Amino acid sequence: MKTKSFLIVAMLIALISGNLFAEKETDIVPTYPGSSCYHDDKIGYEEFFVGVGQTSDGKAEIRKVEGYIRHRFCYVPSGRSQLEIIKNYEEAVLKNGGSVFSTLNKKECVKAFMKKGHPKHYQTKYEYMQLPSYAGKYFSGIIPTDTVDYYVCVVTAKVDGKVVYSLVTIETKPMDKGMISLENLDAGLVTKGHIAIYDIYFETGKSEIKGESYDALKTIAEYLNTHTDKQYLVVGHTDNVGDFEANIKLSNVRANAVVDRLIVNHSVNKEQLKSYGVGPAAPVSSNSTDEGKAKNRRVEIVEQ
Structure with missing residues (x-):
């Protein structure tokens, strides 16, 4: 055999x-x-x-x-x-x-x-x-x-x-970045344990979530509300532009903002979620190009 x-x-x-x-x-x-x-x-x-x-x-x-x-x-x-x-x-x-x-x-x-x-x-x-x-x-x-x-x-x-x-x-074809759906949420979390979200948008240098993020947040909440037996991290990521400590703080408050929005506006159980910010510490691409920086600016959902 x-x-x-x-x-x-x-x-x-x-x-x-x-x-x-x-x-x-x-x-x-x-x-x-x-x-x-x-x-x-x-x-x-x-x-x-x-x-x-x-x-x-x-x-x-x-x-x-x-x-x-x-x-x-x-x-x-x-x-x-x-x-x-x-x-x-x-x-x-x-x-x-x-x-x-x-x-x-x-x-x-x-x-x-x-x-x-x-x-x-x-x-x-x-x-x-x-x-x-x-x-x-x-x-x-x-x-x-x-x-x-x-x-x-x-x-x-x-x-x-x-x-x-x-x-x-x-x-x-692998999942397209920036196109969140229940199917690719499930596929990413099942196969890799985490998925990058590119269609949650923030005001530049701030934690305020823009209105065009609504559909992505709604989809994420729908997924979480059908998987209530599991817990997840919401992790904020930035590129390397600016001060390191400032980016850590920014990624943390943005992750907090996403968690708060999911709980308050979409009825996700707060016991399911924890937020964390890692700034530029976990890039998925080189920060030497604008395209790479865009890939590194993201929110990730991580199954615990």
Whole structure:
């Protein structure tokens, strides 16, 4: 099993190093070594629903993503189990710097997701009808890079005594900075534990929040109010222009202002939030250019 896992990891590294997004093809994740694939559909740019978790009542949580989709059905080599397939892809994603969204083992949950998540891909061929009926295990993860994010979804089943699996890969462009939504809030916090917000605007050198920040604050509050079991830091960041201590103070009062606005105007529980300012101490780009400075001036939401 270790040898097979190593092969998948090595193949992933080789494939990810290429510029695949420009080719409109999602061959980013290889099939399990020795697999015999009987269906390979390069669907193109479509929406897809990725299972990212399981609720307390056993239902699948799903996230809609858009990108270039490739969908394969394969038989596994004799003697390989459903669990082994899932574990190998899980290990491969993690070793390539990715994150695991979900590993579902409850059959009813997997079946419900398969029918809800991407039903149109089960309507054209009889093979597609088999997997939802026999689905046993489900895995999903993401491998983020600077230019492309790679979603990986694997579903296993046992049909007529043989283990089969569906491998879906989706190439998506990474989240655009300055375009906050519930989807990219969730994606950033799930995969990285933090997300930079670029559309909260302040008066120059002050902590007063401008009116055009309303939509971003409303979206953040909506997300927080649906994740009340978690706590978050609101962290202020500046560029390196001016005095260091003054920037630390400014970033701190701006973070405080965001927290106050979320609590007072958007009914976020104050126990969920803490504010902190780090000034220019944690840049995400060089301050040598105006573009870099703009990237460094931000508010970040950090899951604790």
